Every structure is written in C-alpha cells, then in structure tokens.
Amino acid sequence: MGVGPGDPELLTLAAVHAIEQADVVATPLAREGGASMAAAIASRYIAPQQRLLPLSFPMVAAAAPRQQAWHRAADAVAAEVSAGRSVALLCEGDASLFATGSYVLLALQQRHPDCPIRVIPGITAISAAAAAATWPLALQQDQLLVLPCPETADALTGLLETAAEQSRVLALMKLGHRWSWVRPLLERRSLLSAALFAERVGWPDQVVRPAGDMEASERPYFSLLLVRQGWPDVLP
Known part of the structure; x- marks a missing residue:
C-alpha cells in the first residue's frame, strides 16, 4: 500500500484502516539493519502489538541481488498469509509508481498465485509537490509525462524540445546528482522560471522552490523536477 511521500497526514483512509487491521506490517529497508522510511x-x-516484518531491498544495479530480494520478500509475505495472518506491505508514495511494492506484487503473482492481494494507492511526491507550490500539473489538453530524469544532457534536451511541441508537462523523478548539470541546461534554455524543484516532499525538511532558487549541486535521491513550458490558450 502507498503511504504517501512523507507527511503522515497524507495517508488515505484506506491505507490507515489496512494498517490498523493488519496482524503484520511489512517494512521495506534499503539495507539490512537500516531504517524504513515507509515505516517512519x-x-x-x-x-x-503488531509485528514488524523487515524486508531488505538492496539499492544496487546488478539484477540478481534485486530479484533474489523480491523473491524472498514475496515468500515471506506469502508465508504469513498462509499462516492466517494479514500483512500490510508499506510503500512510499504510490504503490504502483516506481514502487518496490510493485516488484513484490509481481513476484507474489508468479510464485504464490493463490495469495490474495489488495493494492491501495497513495499520494505521489509529484502531486504533493505541485499542491505545496499551488502549481497546476495538467490543464485541459496538456499531457503529463512522468519518468526518471535522463542520464545525459542530450537526452533531456530532446525531451524538452518534444514537450514544448506537444504541450507536455514533464515530471522528472530521481533527480539527485543530475541536478548539477540539469540546472545549467535549464538556464541555457531560459527554462528556470518554468520549472519547480522539490526534494523530500512531505518531510519536515521538505524543499519546494522555483528551480532558479536552487544552486547547481548534487541533491538527495528523493528529489524531482516539474517543467511547464507553456499554458493553455484559455485561462481565468
């Protein structure tokens, strides 16, 4: 289930009820012994009285360790369900958008097809950032494209050019260290005023500011960029 980007007030009623009714709360960890942001x-x-079930998901590029972690998590959740216990698997943001929970879901469907599953959506960091800045994400015939930030300036330039032609708003996730070269690129294209920067949305140290206010430097993994290059012809 999605628990939103950080603010506990942004959990849906469905998510709160599911957590409260669960016998076991499964909490994702980026490393063994680490803290779970979703649990926080x-x-x-x-x-x-609820038992916590830590599930480790290593943040590595290699495929095998990640697949093994998804399989272990699916087996652990299925074992609890087979024993008659209900499990709430927590997931930051939305459970279906760039979510670890999605991989566990696929592994459960493959390895334990009889295991009952219910997916509860959550508020995304994209939506929460736009709301915090009173920044409309999409209007009328706008398109909204959500994707990880490209790895190269050429790739991002192509995205920006196509987005301008198609009235497409870009939501670039996993900005992180790329901001050190993304900001200068936006400045060269006179797009800083058209972009919104956000990081750690919903947490006490949340940053949601016009992109031009942020210096070019490495930023946390949980940062994102919204870029709007045009507005509909008909507006209030």
Missing part, C-alpha cells in the same frame, strides 16, 4: 511515515498508525 506510517508509525503513528502502527500499534505496539
């Missing part, structure tokens, strides 16, 4: 978001809704 949902902590106020987790009761002391």
